Amino acid sequence: MKLKYNPKTCLSCEEISCLTNCQYLNLSSYEAKVEIEKIARGEYSSLLKDCVACYACEEYCRYGNHPFFRIVELQELHNVEVAPKNVVEELINKYKAEGEFKPKKVDKGVLHICLFPELKERVQSRLFEGLTVVRGRHVFCNLIYLHLGKISVIKERAKKVIENISSLGVNEVVFFHDECYAFYTTFAEAYGIEVPFKPIHLFEYLYNKLKELKDEIKELNVKVAYQRPCSNRLIPETDKVLDKLFKLIGVERVERKYDRENSLCCGAGLKLQGRDKLAEEVQRKNLDDIVKSNAEIVVFNCPMCYATLSKAVKELGLKPYLVSDLCRIAIGEQVS
Numbered sequence: 556m557k558l559k560y561n562p563k564t565c566l567s568c569e570e571i572s573c574l575t576n577c578q579y580l581n582l583s584s585y586e587a588k589v590e591i592e593k594i595a596r597g598e599y600s601s602l603l604k605d606c607v608a609c610y611a612c613e614e615y616c617r618y619g620n621h622p623f624f625r626i627v628e629l630q631e632l633h634n635v636e637v638a639p640k641n642v643v644e645e646l647i648n649k650y651k652a653e654g655e656f657k658p659k660k661v662d663k664g665v666l667h668i669c670l671f672p673e674l675k676e677r678v679q680s681r682l683f684e685g686l687t688v689v690r691g692r693h694v695f696c697n698l699i700y701l702h703l704g705k706i707s708v709i710k711e712r713a714k715k716v717i718e719n720i721s722s723l724g725v726n727e728v729v730f731f732h733d734e735c736y737a738f739y740t741t742f743a744e745a746y747g748i749e750v751p752f753k754p755i756h757l758f759e760y761l762y763n764k765l766k767e768l769k770d771e772i773k774e775l776n777v778k779v780a781y782q783r784p785c786s787n788r789l790i791p792e793t794d795k796v797l798d799k800l801f802k803l804i805g806v807e808r809v810e811r812k813y814d815r816e817n818s819l820c821c822g823a824g825l826k827l828q829g830r831d832k833l834a835e836e837v838q839r840k841n842l843d844d845i846v847k848s849n850a851e852i853v854v855f856n857c858p859m860c861y862a863t864l865s866k867a868v869k870e871l872g873l874k875p876y877l878v879s880d881l882c883r884i885a886i887g888e889q890v891s
């Protein structure tokens with residue numbers, strides 16, 4: 556399982572947009588060139604310890620050369636401690652699947668909700684009618700270890716996770732969490748991993764479902780600030796689908812400094828790494844920006860971002876919702 560990374564592409568690259576756009580490293584063009592050359596040659600670079608795993612350079616590289624996956628490979632190779640050792644070990648054990656996977660009986664299709672138990676209730680909706688909900692460690696993609704400099708754990712567990720999902724016997728799987736969808740698309744492609752079913756992103760699924768229910772949609776006419784998650788950097792094409800989805804339900808995504816390519820982390824990944832001060836700083840910048848945007852609602856897709864920021868959003872007098880909640884409201888469902 557080898558990363559499709561071409562060092563020559565980086566060595567001859569003139570833009571180095573991966574690093575010059577990085578919101579955390581603050582490198583000049585010259586410094587970016589020096590550091591990316593070390594990365595291309597597989598050498599130690601100080602950026603291996605300074606990278607906060609926001610995933611953004613995957614989106615900034617116009618050549619699909621996977622700079623962030625390369626960084627995580629090298630963090631492990633050079634024994635860089637991205638997070639406190641005990642935290643990493645604890646999480647590696649916590650998400651390890653024990654025992655055999657017992658596949659559920661599936662009628663129409665599968666909705667995969669990652670590890671989030673809180674989503675079980677939130678997907679009790681006509682929007683997801685007929686889909687069998689699947690969650691848990693046996694079907695967990697393990698991409699969280701990208702935040703912890705442990706790409707080997709993801710690779711070791713990949714085959715079994717894909718086998719487990721395949722045992723459900725479906726041709727398509729709807730993924731709620733960006734990170735999971737990114738595993739079966741971008742990550743699998745980068746490592747040449749075969750995926751024997753079609754991954755469907757939540758936004759695409761919701762857009763198509765709402766088009767079927769078009770006559771029941773009551774446009775919401777609200778201005779929302781969107782908190783784009785780090786894992787969406789791996790699948791930027793889905794962000795355009797979100798725009799279509801918002802349009803369909805009458806939602807205006809307000810312009811704000813920290814959205815789209817300039818999105819900022821919710822802080823959860825930084826806290827995992829023990830970067831508490833930076834996490835607070837980033838959250839403050841994000842929340843100040845949300846306030847300035849004059850949005851009425853703050854929308855999340857990542858349940859982890861929601862869990863991290865929703866309390867602070869409420870304290871600002873704004874309502875936090877998941878994208879799927881907004882879609883439910885648009886068809887007249889009650890959302891708590």
Ligand code: SF4
Nearest residue numbers: 565568572573616622
């Ligand atoms: S990762 Fe992409 S943007 Fe960065 S130096 Fe390599 S080719 Fe250029």
Ligand code: SF4
Nearest residue numbers: 577606607609610612
């Ligand atoms: S993952 Fe984020 S912090 Fe790390 S190098 Fe890429 S853009 Fe910078």
